[in-house]
Amino acid sequence: MKNLLQCFQITAPHKIQVRYIMLLITALYLFNFHVNDIWTPNESFYAESVREMFETGNFIDIQYNYRPRYNKPPLTYWAIALSSSIFGLNEFGIRLPIILMALGSIWLTYLLGKKLYSPKAGLYAMCIMAVSVQLIAVKQYASPEVPLTFFFTLTMYWFIRAYTENRNKYYYLAYIALGLTVLTKGYPYIIVIGGIIGFYLLLDNQFNLKVWFKKLLQIKLHIGLPIVLIIGLSWVIYMYLTYGQDFWEIFQHETFERAFTRDEKSMRPFFYVEVISWTILPYSLAFFVALGYYLFNYKNIRKELGFAFSWFLVMFIIFTAAKGKIPTYFIQAHPPMALILTAFLINKPDISKPFRLIKQYSFLLPGLIILGASFALVYIFSLSVIWYTVPLLSSVLIFSILRHHRKNEVQSQMIAVPFYAIIGAYILLGAYLKPLEQFRPYKGIGEIINSNENIDKDTPLQIDGTLIHNMPFYAERKVIRQDTLVNIIQYTQPTLALIREEHMNEFKDVEVLWEGYIYDFASESQFAKFIKASLKAEKGDYSDFAVFKLIYRQ
Template sequence: MFLMVVISMLYFFNFYVNDIWTPNESFYAESVREMFESGNFLDIKYNYEPRYNKPPLTYWAIAISSSIFGLNEFSIRLPIVIMALGAIWLTFLLGKEMYGQKGGFYALIIMAFGLQLLAVKQYASPEIPLTFFFTLTMYWFYKGFEKRSNLYLMGSYIALGLTVLTKGFPYIIVIGGIIGLYLLLKDWGKWKQLWRDVVFLKLPLGLLIVVVIGLSWVIFMYIKDGQNFWEIYYRETFGRALEKKSNGMKPFFYIGVISWSIVPYSLTFFYSIFYWIKNRESLRQVLFPIAWVLVMLIIFTISKGKIPTYIIQAHPALALMIVPMFLDTKSKHIGLKAINLTMSALLIVGTVYLIFILDLSLFSLLAPFLIVVLSIISAKRIGILELSKLLPFWGMLGFVLIFSSFLPRMEKLRPYDQIGHIVIDKYNIDQSTPLLLNSWLIHNLPYYTKRQAIRDYSPEMINEYAKNKETLALLPKKHLNKLDFKYEVIWEGLIYNFASESQFFKYILAVNDALNGNEEKFASYILIYKR
């Protein structure tokens, strides 16, 4: 429990200090703002246009939080952080259920600071809610199945319905495939037992529960908006998998993602594969996570649309495949010690490098120093093998602590809330006046300016628009001489010169360069207003 408190403190550290990220988080923040503005929580709209792309559960979670704490960065991200911690705790419970208390502990530390999970918990999107409800489904299924408990089994169907209400009905196929493969592997050759296990699942009742919960919104929206809704919804679900243009199957795409997504334990996972090949007589104890990982790899590899975040829901299974190897006290685990200690050393060196490259306080060096000192002390007390299992966790904790301390400084080059304050509070510009943008849509500006933003307005188009209308426009400063009407410059500053901040580490390097005088990745913008 103490360890979970430490993890929670780090997850909550500086999680709310940044403006809404672009583009993904902007869709959820602005859509929820428009829900409150219209009073309609069923029709999802972004930038005052229908947004049918995803089911509503993530929006609703944010709306509930915002109704309590007000609509702001804190309330928008709060349910995401809570559900991320929930997914970690569920992984602990699964590990405990499968391998005992110590197994739960190992599952917890492996899951907690996976690089990809740490990244996506920092912004509002469906990935974390999906991971939470997905893992809840798997936990309740496993517990219900192993204990022959109808209560937990029905709970798993409810959780699956919520999973579908978060990301869409393809996850019925994903989770159904995992459970089906698990039963097949477990009961291979015992066909009567397999049939009894299938009968126990009570599939007709379970699927009815899933459909009622998971597809209720889809059915409502189809009745309401018909084919307009269905074409977009289908394109964002099955269409991505079956019809999206692809450069090929890329059979090793998600293997590559795994190689970094659960750092600091990614290499440990690959090592565990060789461990299980060598100890295949004990393979039965990891059939459930094996089925979980295999089905997800197969389905998303076949899928034409490939996005790294699709694999996050496999993180608990990756951890559960590693845990029994950690529990094996008979093997010397020379390779395991070498991998984990090397990764820990790299993390400590990386943390020191991060402190210097981001020009952080030298006081920050205390974090890696303490990790080294505690490691030396612990090695004498618990031994090198046990230390090698824990040290990547503590090394990643220090890295994340240092990195999170840099987040507030990034806001010097993220002026979006400042622009909103000028438009709404200082000039009180009527909300019916749209924000005209010279090029791409800066996705979080509808949220901060509380109005529609219209993209791709050239200076000539702005001139034409301004002839007889109140005008608010954001454009690069270099285009200022192309405007032929009287206006007032109400804001001037730097904006990232790319449409997306989603390539996060590239963006951080650009921000750090700009803070140190190299502003080549940013452009000078002006916000003009004509009454």
């Protein structure tokens, strides 16, 4: 019982504590991760491309909706295909590798904290990384952000082990991991990771260029770069030799020009400051306090957090300078942010009493606010009253932690309060994922189509004036998305179409196979807007939805 209480308070013996926290995080990440239909749009590209891989037996030439998809390298597709071959081509099999790589990224953050500082630091970094809002938001949807984070962090872990232990085998493992990073998202990440390592070597050697150059020779670039290029560019070379300029123009635009070619509209120097303000909630406020402390006491940076600071700073500069600015681009900076915040806790800087209070409340206050908001979530989501037990239990646990602590356990308290508060909120959000499916009828539409023996597999599905990216996956056929009403009317072959209700008077002698509401906004990826629309629909306001009818005409 004593060990259990210590586990809750994050003060248990290290191995016991790590097992408990990792088990809790794993349970959170697995909770209801497979209950939603394939999410539109980005997840749809990966799910459908993998389905077509199995359909054609070709796992190299990636297609979506039966057209070549040159946009991204193949490693995420292959990971999903491997999982689906074991667990089935369904939401569970498609999302499982993403969940596992998210957990792997959390574990690597723990190992980095343990390596750079102490076992307790690793534990704190693990907690911060695990509950960050942005990672939770993408942890279960099939897209390259989480695999990229995993291989990126793996590269950094092997590098710092090689550099601090002076062991060549770890350099080679780092280069293999970098090659896999490139095979996940593209060759610009050679520049990003190379910039981080190059700047860290400068910082660690006090900007002595002579020593820096010697360090560059020690990291085996002459062996490592060929390893990276062979692994990372193998698919690119194959695709260029097969498809030539058609492939290269799209791939180059998606992997380099879209991110790094500047225009005036990309001049948003504070974009990622705004992102940081929420992306690692509930620890964002504390991160700004920690970063402010280190920038003011810059002499401590090299000694206390040179590696993490180099990682964060180079990413911040590169992605601020880049044309493409999307919050998910910064997920790979979550590990160093967790490490910077951890260093701020572990190193116990000598600061004045007012700043100590600011430091303490920058952790505790967001946690207490989130705790209060959790009670409101049960009401807002119209969940059963039984779900009020989640914020109640969180409250009991948090106030127990606040009440029973010793002076040397304040650090654990500052980590534990926001950690448990936001886990409670995530459990409630996970509980709402299942009711949310009543407003996502895509799988049901696909089942109706595929169970109808009169509909030939070669008959495409035409969609009246909107984009529904996951319908190729569920309909298991080519889909003409955002088709015009005129094209559908004039189609001379057997017609299978999703038609807006107001256009139905244009069609005669058709069989209506299904009718219902479909979300009528550009994308479900703006999750908060979709939840808001769904909550309104639960109360009878379907203003964000449109009535569609699935028709078939022979």
